[in-house]
Amino acid sequence: MSKQEIPYKIYLSEEEMPKEWYSIRADMKKKPAPLLNPATLKPLTADELSVVFCRELVEQELDENTALFPIPEEIRNFYKMYRPSPVVRAYCLEKKLNTPAEIYYKFEGNNTSGSHKLNSAIAQAYYAKKQGLKGVTTETGAGQWGTALSMACAYLGLDCKVFMVKCSYEQKPFRREVMRTYGASVTPSPSDTTEIGRKILAEFPGTTGSLGCAISEAVEVATHTEGYRYVLGSVLNQVLLHQSIIGLEAKKALDKYDIVPDIIIGCAGGGSNLGGLISPFMGQKLRGEQDYRIIAVEPASCPSFTRGKYAYDFCDTGQICPLAKMYTLGSGFIPSASHAGGLRFHGMCPTLSELYDQGMMEAVAVEQTSVFEAAEMFARVEGILPAPESSHAIRVAIDEALKCKETGEKKKILFGLTGTGYFDLVAYEKYNNGVMSDSIPTDEEIAKGWATMPKVDL
């Protein structure tokens, strides 16, 4: 066919925005392992999960066979405020690298929360509202998820209680104020407002908190307050489902110009943006229709895929959440204070873990200084100031494009640019001042993390 000029940005119209989410699990022959009740070690039932999560989200969580889930109109209307998001041809980056490769990125940072997390926040808030709840609780580390959820709750008139890891609460006062502007209450965690928080404070006075600990507090408040449920911004199957909008839009946009990516790259914290981006492509791969190289990028400081174990583990420090079978470093693993807060979770979403175990995707770990080098180059040529998390994907996209320069191959590379870095300027400051360092856990430190995993052989 005649070669069409590919524009800098490929947009879809509102009408072209997908009307259904797609679940990868439907096309997996071997399904991800079920969530287990930590007390009985039996698969969790819908009734048990409904104490913590909204009913309809529980149904999505447990449904392994439905491929397409209609996106309710109210959620689609909210999406229209910031979607469809463009696929961008990184012409300037290609030129800078002098590579024959074609580089494309799907940009999810064009909303106030600054990341893809809003795609699931609005869905989860919608189902809470539909169930007649008063509000939701959650935790936030770097703050992107808390911000996204406060925006969604403000839109729907729901109360939103956010437990924010104490060191972030103190270091990122601007994020906190965005959440409060959207009407959320923000509590530094650990706090004396919960039983588990008081216990942790007594045991570790002066602790600056952790994501696992904030999860425990948020779950406690949700299960002890009438009319509240807990919501989570990554890791769960339901979150991957909502994030499939990223990949469905990307595929539709690329299809318009007959572009078939050879390599698809995304950063992986809990796995939701990557799972969303790859979903329609992985679906084709699972059905044997098309092959793609798919690469998860994680920080060398928190290498769940590349150095973790595939086993059942706790999702939170308080060990009150369900057990999930995943690639994990152990719930007691404390990653060093890297600047990609959104990638500091010890585990990985069970669906992606199973796909990785089946050899359907690859993973690489990268060091933070090389990530910021990539971020700086990208910002200077493409104009967007990327989030540190997203810059992990940029790093590997650049590396793959440079390999093409060596071999002369014209590969097509698609990566997920999950968000912007305006709230990460302390990290950029460190990089600019030349005082950023890399931290890679030793084998002993990783073994210590594993020692905190459930002792039972599951």
Ligand SMILES: *Cc1c(COP(=O)(O)O)cnc(C)c1O
């Ligand atoms: C939270 C976050 C991530 C990582 O989370 P996933 O669930 O792995 O997608 C990546 N990028 C940004 C900008 C984030 O806020």
